[in-house]
Amino acid sequence: MDTDKVLEELKGIMVERLKFEPSRLPDLSLATVLPKDMEGSLGLDSLDFIELSIGIEERFGFVIDEAQDLEAHFQSLGTLAEYIKSRLADR
């Protein structure tokens, strides 16, 4: 799966699970920062990250690896897409 496809899937999760307004989807890019309290971020809080991680597991069919430093992977849509791609490649 290429990066653009992963990004589209992530946008779908944002709308379905995080109740993200579909009209804002064009604003999202790989550079979009996720955690709240960061410059220009989407403002995701701890509950959003729970939803996002469960959504990723369901959509992509893998369990997010607890042994890894997950915070770095969830910093932006770009880092998240790369993480998902690497997990898919490992299968």
Added chain:
Amino acid sequence: MLGLRVAARMTSSLDEAGPRWYAHAYNRPNFYRFAAALSWVPRRLRLALARRIGRLAPSFMPTERAAIQKAMTRFTGATGARLDTLTVRVFTDFAMCFSDLVSTNRQLAAHRLSHVGHVEGLERLASLSGGLISLTAHVGNWELAGRLLAGRSARPTHVVVAPDEARELERWVRRDGEGVRFVSRSRPTVSLELLAALRRGEVVGVQGDRALGTKGDVEISFFGRPARFPLGPFRLSSAVGVPLLPAFCLLDAHYRYVVKIAEPFTAARGEEEAAAHTWVAALEAIVREYPTQWFNFFDIWEPFGQ
């Protein structure tokens, strides 16, 4: 920290800014230092001194006294002299638990256990294997409850704490060790760490009595009036499929601690709010039994000054 913290919402939009938390004027290192310096005093004497100080406290804390009076009225229906007595009792009970927080709680496990008279519902903890969420509140000596449960469960316990605790107070109230690790909510991605811990079969300890002032709060009737409670613990439970275990540590009439572990329950996907209602019912039952160990010195029904 056991209690003296208050939330004030500074904007009309929770999602824009959320509440601003501030430490009480007396939440200063010198008070902790003073209390810790008395650790060498025999506990009986130390608690007597704490009660004396606690009796004076309402005079210096009119806002907190008013909030406690309102709570005691709701919890007990008391009025007049009885209400005054109960109000002062909250401050004296708090002073004793605070004194233990910075002394007894820091002792070796075996010594700490000598101050625990009875553990009710331990079989409920023993019956659970794998990850679980230990749910408690600012009632009694919750920190001691967490340490005792961590010892009993024989699993690493991650205690979730508010992010803005004054750093200089951490050495007294957030001492890692004996299987307990404090995790600050300062980063929103902390929930990923907690999910992972639960999946490893570890314990997450969280307090479920203080709203965060975010979209993650839910309104539930508490002693007949709507109050806001955090939904986070229940979302976490449903995401991983682990049970929630309400646990409290209360001071009894003989100044020994009683640990009460309530019936575990689960939060099914989409049923998180119903699970929060179950929790609030358990909390209400404990507060009804021990009203003067309610250590939220702000208006729980209007925490953001609405």
